[in-house]
Amino acid sequence: MKKINPNINRENKVIEIRGLMKSFDDFDVLKGVDLDLYQGENLVVLGRSGTGKSVLIKIISGLLSPDEGMVKVLGKQVDKLSSKELDRLRLKVGFSFQNSALYDSMTVRENLEFPLIRHEKSMGRAERDQLIHFVLDAVGLEQSINQMPSELSGGQRKRIGIARTLILKPDIMLYDEPTAGLDPITCMEINGLINEVQSRFNTSAIIITHDLTCARSVGDRMVMLLDGQFQQQGTFEEVFSSNDERVKMFYDYNFVK
Numbered sequence: 001m002k003k004i005n006p007n008i009n010r011e012n013k014v015i016e017i018r019g020l021m022k023s024f025d026d027f028d029v030l031k032g033v034d035l036d037l038y039q040g041e042n043l044v045v046l047g048r049s050g051t052g053k054s055v056l057i058k059i060i061s062g063l064l065s066p067d068e069g070m071v072k073v074l075g076k077q078v079d080k081l082s083s084k085e086l087d088r089l090r091l092k093v094g095f096s097f098q099n100s101a102l103y104d105s106m107t108v109r110e111n112l113e114f115p116l117i118r119h120e121k122s123m124g125r126a127e128r129d130q131l132i133h134f135v136l137d138a139v140g141l142e143q144s145i146n147q148m149p150s151e152l153s154g155g156q157r158k159r160i161g162i163a164r165t166l167i168l169k170p171d172i173m174l175y176d177e178p179t180a181g182l183d184p185i186t187c188m189e190i191n192g193l194i195n196e197v198q199s200r201f202n203t204s205a206i207i208i209t210h211d212l213t214c215a216r217s218v219g220d221r222m223v224m225l226l227d228g229q230f231q232q233q234g235t236f237e238e239v240f241s242s243n244d245e246r247v248k249m250f251y252d253y254n255f256v257k
């Protein structure tokens with residue numbers, strides 16, 4: 001289990017959400033979500049499939065717009081920003097996708113270089129190279145620099161996906177199912193990496209997961225999305241001491257086989 005993290009700054013909310021609503025046609029997915037993410041905190045978002053966890057982080061990263069409610073990211077209300085301002089804010093929010101989203105036709109180096117060429121146009125080759133080596137070292141995969149994604153294991157692809165997100169030095173990391181499809185040992189390694197990124201890069205993060213071992217090892221706090229709202233929140237023990245049948249089922253599925 002994770003130790004109490006002294007580096008969380010509860011005076012500084014990097015994400016603040018109030019009364020967030022989102023529907024698709026007549027299907028109400030988010031029905032009044034309130035959420036705070038504090039600077040330096042790893043927050044785990046739990047919830048069954050289809051409850052709207054991905055919709056929530058897509059709204060935070062500006063990929064979807066809210067129907068109602070306030071979504072503030074790094075002090076900026078996302079729905080009030082021009083598209084240029086939103087693009088600038090997005091660079092501060094790193095999205096680590098479930099499938100790692102690497103370009104299969106590019107080497108690891110090219111995959112890492114791509115966001116720099118796109119977003120840091122004035123950066124020279126030497127500085128790009130230095131950053132590529134820095135993030136590869138951070139995820140422990142310097143030796144893979146010239147490999148193709150198809151030559152990497154699932155865990156290595158996740159690491160490179162995380163490196164590619166880190167290379168733009170985001171303030172906030174969003175991890176969508178970081179351990180999905182990995183064996184237990186590789187899951188532990190990825191959990192360790194998420195914690196290392198938090199302490200080494202001083203990022204705040206939202207981690208979406210179904211994996212309660214991951215939740216327990218990376219989360220400073222957890223929230224559970226039930227019926228379109230966060231109805232349970234606190235430490236792992238606080239959330240799972242609930243008598244709510246839906247919470248108990250979630251726990252049993254993970255730990256009682």
Ligand SMILES: Nc1ncnc2c1ncn2[C@@H]1O[C@H](COP(=O)(O)OP(=O)(O)OP(=O)(O)O)[C@@H](O)[C@H]1O
Pocket residue numbers: 024029047048049050051052053054055056
């Ligand atoms: N762009 C979209 N258009 C229409 N419906 C959508 C769209 N995006 C999501 N939905 C619907 O919103 C609901 C929530 O989807 P979401 O992907 O957020 O679930 P989730 O909690 O992340 O699930 P999982 O754990 O399986 O990834 C689903 O019913 C989904 O079909």
